[in-house]
Amino acid sequence: MNTIKKYAGLLWIALGPLAMYFLIQTAAAEIHKKPIADTWVQWSIFIIVALPIAIGMIFFGLFALRGEYNQLPEDSADKNSGN
Numbered sequence: 001m002n003t004i005k006k007y008a009g010l011l012w013i014a015l016g017p018l019a020m021y022f023l024i025q026t027a028a029a030e031i032h033k034k035p036i037a038d039t040w041v042q043w044s045i046f047i048i049v050a051l052p053i054a055i056g057m058i059f060f061g062l063f064a065l066r067g068e069y070n071q072l073p074e075d076s077a078d079k080n081s082g083n
């Protein structure tokens with residue numbers, strides 16, 4: 001199972017930038033089709049909201065790749081032990 005988590009970490013690391021690439025590509029195409037202020041504002045907000053999500057996906061993948069999720073807590077008492 002830990003091996004699957006590490007491979008999934010690689011997947012998350014790849015999906016973060018890939019998602020942002022496609023979002024920016026789509027935004028550019030939509031703005032090019034209809035270059036008015038409403039379109040600029042709409043796609044700017046989409047990008048601003050999605051950027052932290054994509055960065056979080058990369059961090060999640062890095063943590064999985066490093067093995068941070070190999071030993072998950074059994075209950076809430078284990079969570080505070082710091083292991």
